[in-house]
Amino acid sequence: MDDGAGRSWDPTLYAGSAAYYATGRVGYPAELAGALAGALGWDGTGRLLDVGCGPGSLTLLLAPWFAETVGLDADADMLREAERAAAAAGVRAVRWRQLRAEELPADLPPVDVVTFAQSFHWLDRPRVAATVRDMLTPGGVVVHVGATTHEGIDPDGPLPWPRPPRAEIAQLVRRRLGPARRAGQGVVTGTPGDEDAVYRAAGFTGPQRLEVPGRVVERSLDEVAASVHSLSSSAPHLFGDRFAEHDAELRALLARASPSGRFSEQMRSISLRVWRPV
Structure with missing residues (x-):
């Protein structure tokens, strides 16, 4: 499907990875919601x-x-x-829409807050930024969440358990899929940057910057394996009928790295950038 601006949506981008994404990505901490609610005065109203x-x-x-x-x-x-x-958490005041961001505003009503978390770089950014600006109610904001949830960074000090062997995992994926980083039916040639310029060109001012400190998390072997399968560059469909073989080799690598099956990772801090319409 083409969005009218020469960009084609590849529905295989995360094919087969959804369940692994839910398990393999480290959850956002409660402090993130608290920081935004405190800074922006959220009170249980609005959309x-x-x-x-x-x-x-x-x-x-x-x-x-x-x-x-x-x-x-x-x-x-x-x-x-x-x-x-949502059902497991008992959250009812939420609904889900299968739409591309480029199809906004669709039939959606005005909103008070729009969030992008690890998604903006996949989009037609100028088009989507301009569209959501027009969807905001007076006083509304866009919150851009900058986070890495699939893997950690170099730790500040000793960790309780071994770190996942990320370099060896990357080597395993390259050996099976080749040196070019895969993404759906194509390859990744780079992640677009200069997001601040995109927001400003779309009519936003800011940003107001907030930060949630990083933390050390414990991860199981299953969670680390799922974190690998959650990536567009190593999604299950890319391995075809050899995915089970790849998964078994990945798990053997993780078991050698930590016979207990327990790992620790230092997650990087999360940046929150709040943009307001001019």
Whole structure:
């Protein structure tokens, strides 16, 4: 499907990875919601739109701060995982829409807050930024969440358990898929940057900057394996009928790295950038 601007959506981008995404990505901490609610005066009213919501990781964390929440994603499997997570958490004031961000505003009503978390770089950024600006109510904001949830960074000090052997994992993936980083039916040639310029060109001012400190998390062997399968560059469909073989080799590598099956990772801090219409 072409969005009219020469950009084609690849529905295989995360094919087969939705369940692994929900398990393998480290959840956003409660402190993230608290920092935003305190800075922006959220009080349980208003409407939130989470664009590129995936399995609802951020959507469900923020939903209690709003009267109505909409999670939007192009991937039906991701939304099924989000629905399951919402039911398990007992969150009812949220609905899910399978739409591309480029199809906004669709039939959605005005919103008070729009969030992008690990999704903006996949989009036609100028088009989507301009569209969501027009969707905001007076006083509304866009929150850009900068986070890495699939793996950690170099730790500040000793960790309770071994770190996942990320370099060896990357080597394993390259050996099976080749040196070019895969993404759906194509390859990744680089991640677009200069997001601040995109927001300003779309008519936003800011940003107001907030930060949530990083933390050390414990991860199981299953969670680390799922974190690898959650990536577009190593999604299950890329391995074809050899995925089970790849998964077994990955698990053997992890078992050698930590015979107990327990790992620790230092997660990087999360940056929150709040943009307001001019």
